[in-house]
Amino acid sequence: MVLVIFSMYDNQGYIRKSAVFRTKFSGEVKHIPLNSLVMMLILILCIILCISAPLGAQDFSERPLQKLIDCPSAGGPEKGSYDFELRTYPGGGVLAGFTVGLFNRFVVGISYGGAEIIGFDQPDWNPQPCVAASYRLIDETMALPALSVGFNDQGYGAWLDEEERYQFKAKGFYGVVGKNFSINPLGEFGAHFGVNTNPMVEDDEGIIDLFTAVDYRMTQQISLIAEYSPGFNDQKGDSTGIGRGYLNFGIRWTFAERLAIDLHLRDILINQETSTIRPGKNFGREIRISYVEQL
Secondary structure, three states: OOOEEEEEEOOOOOEEEEEEEEEOOOOOEEEEEHHHHHHHHHHHHHHHHHHHOOOOOOOHHHOOOOEOOOOEOOOOOOOOEEEEEEEEEOOOEEEEEEEEEOOOOEEEEEEEEEEOOOOOOOOEEOOOOEEEEEEEEEOOOOOOOEEEEEEEOOOEEEEEOOOOEEEEOOOEEEEEEEEEEEEOOOEEEEEEEEEEEOOOOHHHOOOOEEEEEEEEEOOOOEEEEEEEEOOHHHOOOOOOEOOOOEEEEEEEEEEEOOEEEEEEEEOOOOOEOOOOOOOOOOOEEEEEEEEEEEO
């Protein structure tokens, strides 16, 4: 049996950039980046919660679509329930997110990840975890759509160090309305429209962007998603957009009551042509796994 001693601090008492593991018998020292350790702890915690949580949460087939692709919706987990998602994206990227409904109208979440996690290269971690919060001001009725306001500083794609932004910018502060329609026997439709601005990004200051999305639940298991943003905040300064806007498409398969997998096609209009961050002139392909449960 080998005893492993763990230390986060150096001899002078400062926090290390990597965690140190030392075996007692051999004295061999192993260095593990703290970013990797944090990511592993988040994933282990989420897996434990998923396994140990009681059955009784509202499953995906019983509630309106609450997560589109990048765009927020006016929905959210019910009080006491949580969502866990794991997203993979081009460049070996992985993004893990956790969202919980603290109250019937108030939702908070946290996410963290990085590029080149899948593969042989050294992982390129995002600079810090990102947070999200939303509050539903108006519930949906037969006549009125739901209205939510919130904040989300999680962008998508790789983090660009020189520009200090994500490849696909975070929404920042936003307001969104959403309405669902049931058209038998065709299925259920959802329409979403929102505005956003992100003062946390330097070249976004004072710029208001728009986004719109539709979702179509064909059956209890299959849903289609399409969303579009003109990208007004990505057309000047250190922008990577060329004015076509961002169009994403997705298909969701709910193969278990509380477990779903999505395939996303990102930036179908090829609004980014910068070779340094996008070697191929094709749309991106991503996979997202989502799980919902009751605390």
